[in-house]
Amino acid sequence: MSNPAPEKVLKFPENFLWGTATSPTQVEGHIQNEWTDFVAQDGGTCHVTCDHYHRYPEDVDWMRKLNQNGYRMGIEWSRLQDCAYGPLNQTELARYIDLIDRLRAAGITPMIVLHHFSNPPWINELGGWTNAATIPVFVDYVRKLVAALKDRVYLWNTFNEPDTYACVAYLLGGFPPQNKWRLGRFRKVIGHMARAHVKVSRIIRREGVGATGHKPEVGIAKNWTYFEAYKKYSLWDRTTAAACHYTFNQFVLDAFLGGWRRKASTYVGLNYYGRVRFHHFRAMIPASGAPIKQLADFGFVCDDMVERYPAGFGKVLRQFQQRFRLPMYITEHGAASSNEEFRIRDLTSHLEVLHGAMAEGVDVRGFFYWSLMDNFEWQFGYTKKFGLLAVDFADKKLPRTPKPLAEVYARIARERALRG
Numbered sequence: 001m002s003n004p005a006p007e008k009v010l011k012f013p014e015n016f017l018w019g020t021a022t023s024p025t026q027v028e029g030h031i032q033n034e035w036t037d038f039v040a041q042d043g044g045t046c047h048v049t050c051d052h053y054h055r056y057p058e059d060v061d062w063m064r065k066l067n068q069n070g071y072r073m074g075i076e077w078s079r080l081q082d083c084a085y086g087p088l089n090q091t092e093l094a095r096y097i098d099l100i101d102r103l104r105a106a107g108i109t110p111m112i113v114l115h116h117f118s119n120p121p122w123i124n125e126l127g128g129w130t131n132a133a134t135i136p137v138f139v140d141y142v143r144k145l146v147a148a149l150k151d152r153v154y155l156w157n158t159f160n161e162p163d164t165y166a167c168v169a170y171l172l173g174g175f176p177p178q179n180k181w182r183l184g185r186f187r188k189v190i191g192h193m194a195r196a197h198v199k200v201s202r203i204i205r206r207e208g209v210g211a212t213g214h215k216p217e218v219g220i221a222k223n224w225t226y227f228e229a230y231k232k233y234s235l236w237d238r239t240t241a242a243a244c245h246y247t248f249n250q251f252v253l254d255a256f257l258g259g260w261r262r263k264a265s266t267y268v269g270l271n272y273y274g275r276v277r278f279h280h281f282r283a284m285i286p287a288s289g290a291p292i293k294q295l296a297d298f299g300f301v302c303d304d305m306v307e308r309y310p311a312g313f314g315k316v317l318r319q320f321q322q323r324f325r326l327p328m329y330i331t332e333h334g335a336a337s338s339n340e341e342f343r344i345r346d347l348t349s350h351l352e353v354l355h356g357a358m359a360e361g362v363d364v365r366g367f368f369y370w371s372l373m374d375n376f377e378w379q380f381g382y383t384k385k386f387g388l389l390a391v392d393f394a395d396k397k398l399p400r401t402p403k404p405l406a407e408v409y410a411r412i413a414r415e416r417a418l419r420g
C-alpha cells in the first residue's frame, strides 16, 4: 500500500495580521451622511444595517473567537465633526476609543480607515472631493483624530479605493451624488484625494508617534482589478479594457504613489477581488447584470460580483513589490456567494498564491477578509453576502451566525498556516 501524500502546510509569519474589514456606512447604522437617504437596488437602506454602532462589543467577541489579530475598521468623519475646523465630538470619539480598547484587549490590532466612500453632509454641500477646499478641512480633522488616537493606533489607511469611489460616484452614477460620465470630476476627486493623502500621511508619520510601541504606518487601499478584452482581436473589447486600465489603475496609482509621492506612504494597501472582461462596452460580470450561468458557459468563474482570478493576485503582488518597494497589506479580499464551498476554495486558492509570492520575497504583512459579517453592500443593498458571519436582517436582534468559511479562516488564523 502506498503512503498517503504528506499534508501540505504553508506557514505564514508569526506576526502576520489575520483580520477582517468593514466600513462604517456598511455595518454601523444610525449614520448621517450621503448614504442615509440612499435606497439600494433591493430597496434596502443603511439605516440600521448590522447595528455595529451598538453591538460592537459582541462583534469584537466574535473576532476573538475567530482567532483574529487584526481588524480594519473605519472611523466615520460625519460623527466626529459637525463643521469645518470644529472640535471632535467627544461622545462619539469615546465610543470609537472603547471599541479600539476592546480590540486591543483581545489582542487585535486596529487598522483605521479615514475615508471609505462617505463624507459629512457639510462637505457634500460644497461639492465633496471635487472641491479643493475639502483638502485642508480633512487635514485638520485627521490631525485632531491622530492626536486623539496615537496612543492606541499605529496602522492608518487614508483612502479606501479612491478609484472605485470616484468612478462609481462620478462616472457610473451608482454612488451618491450619482453623476454620470463626469470625467473632469472624476479626475479632480482623484487629484484632491491624492494631495490630501500626501499631507495626512506626513502628519501621521510626524505627529502620530504614541504609546503603541510601533512606528506609525500609513498607506492607501488601492483596488486592483484586471481589465481585459473578452475577444483578444476585437478592437472594441481591447479599447474599453485599455481605457479602464489606464483610468482606474495607472492614473490613480500615479496620482497617489507616482514619483516623489511614493515616499509619503510607508506601505501599499491592496484590495484584490479579480477580473473584469469586456465585450464591446459591456463588463461581463455578475455585478453588471450578466447571469452567472451564462458567464460559466464562457468558462468564467465568478462570485456574485466579479470574475475570480487567483493567478492575477500573484502577478499584481510581484508588480507592486517591484514598482513601489514598500511593504504591503491585503486590505481587502473576499467573495460574495451563498455557496460556502465556493468561498472556501476561493479563499484558499488566493492564500496559496499569496504564500507563493511571499516565499519569493514579496513583503506582505497582513490580510483582511472582506467582511466580518454580511452587510449593506452599497448600491446592491443586502443581496451580496460577503460575511464570515451571517446576519439575520429579518430579526430585530440581528443575530450573527458563523458560516463554514468562518471556521476555515479561524483555523488558518490560529495555526498561522494553510493546510491542504
Ligand code: FCB
Binding pocket: 023, 026, 160, 161, 164, 223, 271, 332, 370, 377, 378, 386
Ligand atoms: C470594496 C469596498 C468594500 C466592499 C467590497 C465588496 O470595493 O471597499 O466597501 O464594498 O468592495
